[in-house]
Amino acid sequence: MTAPGSTHASMAELNRSRIIQLLHHNGICSRAHIARQLGLTPAAITKITAQLIDMGVVSETGNLDGIKKRRSIGLQLNESKYRVIGVKFARTLVRIGVFDLGGNLESEQLLPPVAIGSIRNTLDDVKRRIDVILDADGSIVAIGMAVPGPYLRDEGRIAVVTSMVEWRDVNFIDEFAGAFRVPAFIEQDARAGALAQSLFGGGANPRSLGYYLIGEGVGLGLIDDGGLVNGNLGAATEIGHVSIDIHGRPCECGNVGCLENYCSAVSLHRAIIDGGLVDGAEGMTHTAACTALFRRAEDGDETALALVREFARYIGYGCVTIINAYNPAQIILGDIMAQAGPMLLDEVKAVVERHALSALRDTTAITISDLPVDATLSGAAAVAAAQFLEHPTEFVGQPDD
Amino acid sequence: MTAPGSTHASMAELNRSRIIQLLHHNGICSRAHIARQLGLTPAAITKITAQLIDMGVVSETGNLDGIKKRRSIGLQLNESKYRVIGVKFARTLVRIGVFDLGGNLESEQLLPPVAIGSIRNTLDDVKRRIDVILDADGSIVAIGMAVPGPYLRDEGRIAVVTSMVEWRDVNFIDEFAGAFRVPAFIEQDARAGALAQSLFGGGANPRSLGYYLIGEGVGLGLIDDGGLVNGNLGAATEIGHVSIDIHGRPCECGNVGCLENYCSAVSLHRAIIDGGLVDGAEGMTHTAACTALFRRAEDGDETALALVREFARYIGYGCVTIINAYNPAQIILGDIMAQAGPMLLDEVKAVVERHALSALRDTTAITISDLPVDATLSGAAAVAAAQFLEHPTEFVGQPDD
Structure with a gap:
């Protein structure tokens, strides 16, 4: 109360x-x-x-x-007097950035790809790198971390991670919250991305927006009336596990027809391999394989373009669900799949035009993230920056009264 | 800001x-x-x-x-010193109640069924009846009205009403907001129901709940962190028009496979007529036909029970979507379909058990509304009572300082 x-x-x-x-x-x-x-x-x-x-x-x-x-x-x-560290954890990718309070990236590190069995090494590596950064820069006041969802915020644990279940065994609060000389705050990746769009983005309405993360996983962060929609356990807006087809394929989460299985970069990578569309795709990261496909589609390869459009239609069905379920003023697409650009966005908008409630779709802008860096990495920084903006004296001490 | x-x-x-x-x-x-x-x-x-x-x-x-x-x-x-009027508008039903601030119903009127072509008469009838009530009771401080959604709150207009489109032509703000000696506030029906559950209900957590309205339409009101999830136009949480099957039947709203078409009382009434399950169902109201079916199912009629269970499964898929999309601490089922009671609730829970994210479903209570009156009618009163509780001096004047 x-x-x-x-x-x-x-x-x-x-x-x-x-x-x-x-x-x-x-x-x-x-x-x-x-x-x-x-x-x-x-x-x-x-x-x-x-x-x-x-x-x-x-x-x-x-x-x-x-x-x-x-x-x-x-x-x-x-904004440049204080700095924050942002850390993005994805299934196979970990990225660390140092930002000022305005969301400007000052330095960035990409860690070696995470493999099954190597998560412990990755966590230790993250700690060592952060300690080095903190030792060298006294202006850093907080750390923000973005992790795949559904993330149970009070428990510090990820509930389900399709395609890489070992992340479930990590307790992020135990690992990181008190591990450094400054506090670390942890949030689900798409929710962090929504905070970044609200705090650092150039969008028209920072008080009503959805950040639709379509990368290795599919997620949503939703800002309504200026604040994140949280849910009881901090696990609301798990759009990746909302079914778009009750007769569809079973998902590792227990549901059937989950959106994530139709339009994630992991699924596209699989389709690229199955279709033999990119030479050597088996040995590539998800990002590299998808990027190679997008280049072929841009260069006029009809088969590649058809596959991008097929995935875009499913991303569009997700937008229809987001519009009817949350009525945001804008939906911002981000992460690996959004790199496909206009050929994807046009198809997404065509599906929305056909299927979303007309009174709502006409007032919902759909764009691709224009943040200069990965919105989830920016989002990790935004999680830390938002704490500073809301409780400044907890980071720099109480003023004289 | x-x-x-x-x-x-x-x-x-x-x-x-x-x-x-x-x-x-x-x-x-x-x-x-x-x-x-x-x-x-x-x-x-x-x-x-x-x-x-x-x-x-x-x-x-x-x-x-x-x-x-x-x-x-x-x-x-x-709570009994001040009173509010609640008005429920459904597709064919209009009900007016007088409540105290604690949500206790003091008197109630059911208007004649609304028919196509008679909406103007109904609106005038509502005004006359409210004026009579206001003239007789000086303790009434506000009026709350609940209308079918998606309701565009700033415009005062309903965006889509399946099965009875004429309601779209009514501007509720123009009709009612300034029509009486006390102010009238208008809200979408399921959102009003959620307010009623939060203000008047006996639930465990008034700060995190979903009121799942399954009546002539299907809707959701969602309270997150103590407040309604609103959306940009006040039209968020339109669960009835979230698709559960992208290969499903077209809906009047433009989408396909909308939940509402699989489990509303209107759909059940149609199935009852098609199956010849209740004598004279063609001439009955939706409520009467559904209630008659529920009685037959309770009395052991296997065909009736199978139909109730089929609809309950779709209601259950809706619960899975609500859990994964909003993560509320509790989902409260209400309106016509919830009258089916345990035979419906058991099937709903079985679907949730199979398909919802396990970490979320285990912490989500699913119950049938235990409000003593129709939750939407209570909800209309709650819309008015919430205004009083939040801004008391706007209704009873500024205190001496």
Whole structure:
């Protein structure tokens, strides 16, 4: 039952957080603008911004628009003063990045592919690499990690991982939450991607969006009314295991006709091998095999194009489900399959045009992620950045009152 | 970007609302208990409860547990001091009820069945009846209305109504929002039902639940983290138009294989007529025909029982989708089809047991609504009551400061 703002202390933190988030989303603002937007008194604004300047989180920028009045001095978030580490865990891929609070990637490492039996080595490798990064950079305040779903947030465990079940034995909270000098926060990959789109993306509406992850797995992160749809165990929006065909193929999760089995990069890789469409596909990573197919389709290979379109239709059925089930203002496609680009997007939109509720589809933008890096890796950073933006004093200490 | 508690005035209203909601959910509480639960200072509690007592919303109950100390005096919400009207619109059914703030039904009217061509008469009849009720009872503070979905909340219009499209021409906001001496609030039926379960139901977790409406239509209202999942246009959670079979029958909405077509009371009524299972079913209402079938099945008619089980399996597939897509702590089945009782619930649970993600299904309770009245009618009242509980001074005036 505890709502934000219940005590004086948390009220102050809430207002600090709201100012930081406003500056994060809007860029440079005057104190007067902030006061109007947030309904705070000039006195409150003066006090809180002074605290944030003391904390080094916010700085003054000089006069706005050349107007030399006290009230026209701009304030901006010092996005580069603090950094976060993002870690993306996929089935066979692990990637580590260092980001500033604005989501700008400063450095990146790709680990050797994860194989069955080598997960323990990978986890130890991740820890060593993070410790090295932390030792070299005192400005890092938090770590965010994105893992395949369905992820049971309170338990720290992945419930089902099709095609690579060993990940189920990892407890991410036990492994990582307290393992470093800064806290680590763990979230399901597509939900992390949705946070990245909301915090770092250029989309029209950061308060209502779905990030539709179509990679080694298929997942969804859904922001409704400004917050993630969580579910009781933090495992909501598992679109990959929503059935699109009750007479369809059995899935490892127990259901039949799960969307994931029709349009993941793992399934496409299998279809590429079965069809003999890419030479040497058996020995390739999922990403490499799919990318090779997309190139052939772009170069005019009709068989390759037909296969991309077939998978795109299933991705489109997933969009129809997302629109009717969650009614977001925008759906952003990301990860390996989204690399197919316009030839995929056009087919997805054609399916949505035919099948989604007309009143909803006409108000739902469908795009491919335009984040400069992998949305899940950005998302891992966003998980950490969101914690900082919401509870700044937990990371940089309480200001003098 | 406006969060609650941004100004002094709304902060006071937020705290009043939180106290009222705590008393609503927990019954009688001492001031000390409220202070602990909400993290408010004793001085703040004393001031706010004095205001609420002045407003007549809360009253003192004498000593708790026979302990004669000032701090042990109980406070309770005067749920019977204010009343709300609830109106349920279904395809052919309209029902009006008068409720207290605790969701207790005080009187009820069922209007004559709505027929194609008579919707205008029905709307006028509803207005006349509400005016009569309002004239006779000055304690009524608001009206809530529940309408079939997908309902576009900002437009006031229903986007699709299978089997009775004329409802699409009604603009509920224009018709009703300002038509009476008290405000009227309109919400989609299943979402209203979810509010009723959360506010008035006896369920374990009012902050995470799905109300699965299986009546003339099929819908879902989903409460996640204490609030309704809304979507961009207020049309989220349209489970009735989520496809369970991409090779399935076309639906009037444009999609194929929509859940609604497999398990609504309208579909069951059609199957009853086609199978010749209930004498005179052609001339019956959907409710009457389905109820007659349920009786036959209970009396041991194998053909009737097989049909109930077939529909229950589809309802079960819907539950699997709800669990994997929203991960609620509980799913509550309600409306016409839920009247089939245990024979339906057992089959639903068997499908869930086979197909839902095991980590999620084991933590999801599935029950039939135990509200004493139609959950959608209760829900209409809940829509009005929720407005009162959240913004009490908008209905009974600002307290002296």
